[in-house]
Amino acid sequence: MSSPPSEVQTGAALDVLRRVFGYDAFRDGQQEIIEHVIAGHDALVLMPTGGGKSLCYQIPALVRRGVGVVISPLIALMQDQVDALRALGVRAGFINSTQDFEERRLVEAQFVAGELDLLYLAPERLRLPATVELLDRGTISLFAIDEAHCVSQWGHDFRPDYLLLSGLHERWPDVPRIALTATATPATRAEIAARLDLERARHFVHSFDRPNIQYRIEPKTDPKKQLLTLLRTEHAGDAGIVYCLSRNSVEKTAEFLTANGIEALPYHAGLDAATRAANQARFLREDGLVMVATIAFGMGIDKPDVRFVAHLDLPKSVEGYYQETGRAGRDGLPSTAWLAYGLQDVVNLRKLIDASEGDEAHRRRLTAHLDAMLALCETVDCRRVRLLDYFGESAEPCGNCDTCLSPPQSWDGTIAAQKILSAVVRLDRERRQKFGAGHIIDILLGRKTAKVIQFDHDALTVFGVGAELREAEWRGVVRQLLAQGLLAVESSYGALVLTDRSADVLRGQRKVMLRREPERPAKSKGSAKPGRKTSPAADLPEEAVPLFERLRAWRAATAKEQGVPAYVIFHDATLREIATVRPSSLAELSRVSGVGENKLAKYGEQVLATVADHGSDQGGADQPPPEDDIDW
Ligand code: ADP
Ligand code: ZN
Secondary structure, three states: OOOOHHHHHHHHHHHHHHHHHOOOOOOOHHHHHHHHHHOOOOOOEOOOOOOOHHHHHHHHHOOOOOEEEEEOOOOOHHHHHHHHHHHOOOOEEOOOOOOOHHHHHHHHHHHHHOOEEEHHHHHHHHHHHHHHHHHHHHOOOEEEOHHHHOOOOOOOOOOOOHHHHHHHHHHOOOOOOOOOEHHHHHHHHHHHHOOOOOOOEEEEOOOOOOEEEEEEEOOOOOHOOOOOOHHHHHHHOEEEEEEEEOOHHHHHHHHHHHHHOOEEEEEOOOOHHHHHHHHHHHHHHOOEEEEOOOOOOOOOOOOOOOEEEEEEOOOHHHHHHHHHHOOOOOOOEEEEEEEEEEEHHHHHHHHHHHOOOOHHHHHHHHHHHHHHHHHHHHHOHHHHHHHHHOOOOOOOHHHHOOHHOOOOEEEEEEEHHHHHHHHHHHHHHHHHOOOHHHHHHHHHHOOOOHHHOOOOOOHHOOOOOOOOOHHHHHHHHHHHHHHOOOOOEOOHHHHHEEEEOOHHHOOOOOOOHHHHOOOOOOOOHOOOOOOOOOOOOOOHHHHHHHHHHHHHHHHHHHHHHHOOOHHHHHOOHHHHHHHHHHOOOOOHHHHHOOOOOOHHHHHHHHHHHHHHHHHOOOOOOOOOOOOHHHOO
16 A cells, blocks of 8 residues: 655645746646645546646656656657656656667667656557567556546547556556546446446546637638638737538648638648648648647647637537637636538438447447537527536526626427428328428528429428528527527438427427527627737736737747757747746746756756847836937
8 A cells, every 4th residue: 555645745736837838837637636646546637628637647747756658649749748748857868650670779879878857658559569678667656647537438539449448457566556637427427437447436526617718619601711811800919719510621621721811721631641730730830820630630749839729610510619619728727619511411420320330339329429519509508507507507697698798588499490391291191292491481481492393392381381480590499499409311312301209299288498599690799808809918017018029039949959849948928928927037947937957957048148239229218318319
């Protein structure tokens, strides 16, 4: 049995936090977890993106004897993760398939000699007996299992290699394990614990709330234009991610943004590995780029200053949505999660589910995920309350989502629903043929389209009975009936069909409450500060902005020179603080959050010079102007 942490160890953790990372204090929850692991116990940590999970294993690895082994699926990011640690003066290395033999040999030798603090490893390496033998030759301080939800089949990122991790405990019973994830419903969490044999481990469940992210979901009308408006009015010059369902729409959207003067890069699994790596590297390294991507992009991307995540298509699950939107605002500054969704999304995703491989149970699971996502889209309640509820957490209305900022009205849509459902019944009965939403809406609106005439649908009793609603409103009704399971889409061409529950509505035994479609999609008009612009410099005192921009330029040049992402040098938050306090000595600079010993030694003089230069360019606000500059 390990003993509880001694005061010496607790002091050691805080000392490492201050000295190495340059932070004053632990965030909520970190200290408990860190002490627990330092004492040699297992832990399952659920914390939202940006919550500060990395420190929970990095600090114990630095305090405990031996090398901390971090299992991560994110091969493409290991180099950056290791660079970021080295910039702090931490001895870190990785072993994965991107290395040549010599590089790997070197890291292996360092591991065996105990010359590393942290070793990053891809899970598939554990398949190789050589890896296991290597691990046996060194001293391991802990195993950190990052992105632990990858072990769960119920979740959305299942990686078969993660199943290998169940063996860690048997092979190295004395080494503490800490599994971490930013996404876990109660079901996923139970599965993680079971598969990793962490049921008896202590579970640290942190609030999943991301208060700095503003959630907005609006009906899709002209998605590209809606996106452009969002970027131009609220996120000019900001870095962000735009998610699309298909590779084709990724390409088209990236082209569209570029043509409209917004620098955007595509990312999807159909691009060759070199292009993907290059685009990812640019996104991480340069300021203010937009990445247009499929969900192949993003896991583990710890770029702290992603200011918006936009979805142009409906995500397949709430877990996926939360994970993807969670990539915004890791630095805690205001950020936007925006989603445009429409009827066609529902049709497309249902089709994908019908066509998916796997058994009936698998399809039922996918359907359950989609239904939960639809319910989130159509809710008249606070989005955050619904999201957190999904993760088993209760919350109060947040004041920072679209439904809180401009509350939608709900209305009794029973009669409208009956009209649609009876049109579906009529068409089904008379023609033994099924039709999609567009045609049914044409009938309700009394439009004599070619198709209506061809099938004599202007003779139906339901023809023209729906003039009280506009087309967009009818589409909204159909979408919401789908979301509520009162209507379904049949495979392949999106035909509408009844469900078990439709009959109750038709018989008038069930009231249908619907969300009122806004005249125009709600912009952040109700936002706390109208016209708020969440650029990196937003909320800075005006006089600090020029210095902040100068520091960013210095950072960009330095990052480029060293071939590392800008945030590896300093985060925006750190530069903001420097621009505000204008330190004039190394001692003052060292008190800024995010300036640890190593960075102080490496960049301190340059930062002070940048601050001082700026001061003199400004004519030194505090100093009197030189005499020859004054007109007497
Ligand atoms: P996660 O892995 O949970 O998404 P990270 O470990 O990347 O989050 O941390 C998110 C950000 O918060 C990082 O920029 C990190 O440096 C910063 N951070 C973590 N812990 C602290 C702390 N105690 N004080 C200040 N900043 C912190
Ligand atoms: Zn809200």
